Amino acid sequence: MKLENSQGSLETSFQNTIATIQFGHPASNSFPRQLLDRLTTEINELSRNENVSVIILKSEGDKTFCSGASFDELLQVQNEEQGTEFFSGFAHLLNAMRNCNKLIIGRVQGKAVGGGVGIISACDYVFATHQSDVKLSELAIGIGPFVIEPAVSRKIGKTAMSEMTLAGHEWKPAEWAFQKGLFSVLCDASSLDENVESFAQKLSSYNPEALFEMKKIIWEGTETWESLLFERAAITGKLVLSDFTKSALLQFKK
Template sequence: MSLENLNGSLETSFQNTIATVQFGHPASNSFPRELLDRLTAEINSLSRNKEVSVIVLKSEGDRVFCSGASFDELLLVENEEQGTEFFSGFAHLLNAMRNCNKLIIGRVQGKAVGGGVGIISACDYVFATPQSDVKLSELAIGIGPFVIEPAVSRKIGKTAMTQMTLAAHEWKSADWAFQKGLFSVLCETGDLDNAVENFAKKLSSYNPEALQEMKKIIWEGTEQWESILIERANITGKLVLSDFSRNALLQFKK
């Protein structure tokens, strides 16, 4: 496998004022730290781009939107500093999406686990398909969805987040996620791209200054995330070193 495949892929295309960002990784669109950093940098860059008014975030393939953190990299963590550094990657990405002055539309074509659910939660509007089941499996591998919890709870509420977290072995259906507010629109797979494209075009036709002001209002009250998400990364970085977590990760890999 080439180095490019190991690190995953990230591509951005432009159509008028709409930027479409597509990420991918051969391991079910999981995120090694390097790919997380690239996506974070791209979101920050697009936020500064005055020619862009709307961002569409999507992933490769047709079965899995995102399977969260790279298990291979998690197994390489040897100390708390490395653990905090790895999980802070998700913290930086969620904060970049939160701080981005462009509205972000999520295109979710399939299942999402862990950090993938966090990324969906940080989108401002999300289109998904009936195949887009979701799961927070972190407790099953000895950690918890600590970094992404503020984003998930903000979108679906503390009660629904708790249901997902404690039932770490259980997939929640796309319809459940739609009913809880994680997804804005649920449409058939064949209609997904047209629905996303039409909505993005309509949104991009609005006053860009109004869109930016609306983004600020949508994310009011989250300023403390700059520090909270890093603190949560530290908690996760410690837990991933436990014997429980190590054994569980090895079993999941098998």
């Protein structure tokens, strides 16, 4: 079923025991809070679905996987409480992906910025194309990738995460992201779907209990995220109120 409105679209389809979630938004697949919440809810529901063993996460279009948080909503934040609440959306989503009983395969067909990089980092296995460059540009708008940092650092290491963050004006090539471990497989766009579907089918043929136990092992040591990510959301929620950030957001929109 596809749910679509001005806040974006979300569609889940099923093929045997494989569930495919596709999200989309006209603004480069960015995430307003409502769409974040819908994706979080969908992942939680699929986690409880005994007829699902593997999840594929993808986005609409062929150029941008995800451009992160909605700038329109960021500009509407009026106080720290609202800011913390908005960025808590990413905290809820990352924790849902981490706690999901199913392995999540990321299908990355294009560029990813900010929160989009965080979502990729929270996938258990990621296929990407050579056009899938990545960037953490949060410092340029006066905030930082605080909520997603634990997920990104866990996947590519603190040094590579710092490099991305401090050089936030630069795109890191897909090859760089593959070498650092953000992507599991790098392939041509023409073979992306075939590779994703083939891998998902192989995973879905394995013992579901073994997959579940493997998922728990993959995410060992992240239990503190239940509180840490929300503490980070509070930091970002405060910084987004600064004059620097308001001005930078308006410039980016232009």
